[in-house]
Amino acid sequence: MSRLRSALGNRLAELRRVLKVVFGRSALVKGNVYELARKCGKPNCICTRGQLHRSMVLTWSEKGKGRLLSLPRERVAAIKRKSEAYLRFRRARARVTEIHREILALMDRIEKLRREEPLR
Template sequence: MTSRLSSLRSQLALAAQELPRLLERGFERAPLLPGSLYTLRRKCGKSNCRCTRGELHESTVLSYRGQGQPRNISPAPEQIDALRRMTTDYRRVRQARAEFVRWQRKVLALLDAMEAARVALGEAEFQKKGSPAVKSRSRSPRR
């Protein structure tokens, strides 16, 4: 049982070393934007246009939920790089958060296993020594 406990402690120590890396994204200061940029390809509807031959018109669109409403906005070309950076950073922060949650569950499972192992050790020691006589105190009724 003690070798199992030692193994669990080693695993917990290794998990603890991961924490600074997992928290790195949380300390960044860059602005975030929940959404995504994508290229929209469509036909305009004019009969003589190149899009009728399959060369669709392209535009970059920002899709996000602003004030609780889904929105699709065509940003100015000079904004696209900044928006791409903010949306990419947002996805990275969310991925880092998900990884942190997985790490936290792993640590909790290790702590639970360590607790169970230590309780088993305590119970075994208790059984080995024999249970001490427990004195019961009888209380006189209150008046």
């Protein structure tokens, strides 16, 4: 029982830690920033000789569809920072779901140990 209580305490402490990211105020941008190297399709372009066109893009999915946005060079750093913040936020959300489940499981075990028949 004391082991269960301390496990429950640990989950609560972790929940508090994990939720810190939610109390933040920084902007969140959904998606991943990375460098895309591609061929443009023009027959005599340098990209046909291996020198691919490189650009920074943001990709994300919307209603199950993949989206892509080319980023102006001067915006890349800020958007990358915001997309990383978004990733941390989503990771925290996933962890909250797990912690929630773990807390319920611990509560069920504690309930089992504390239950008794009314006239025993």
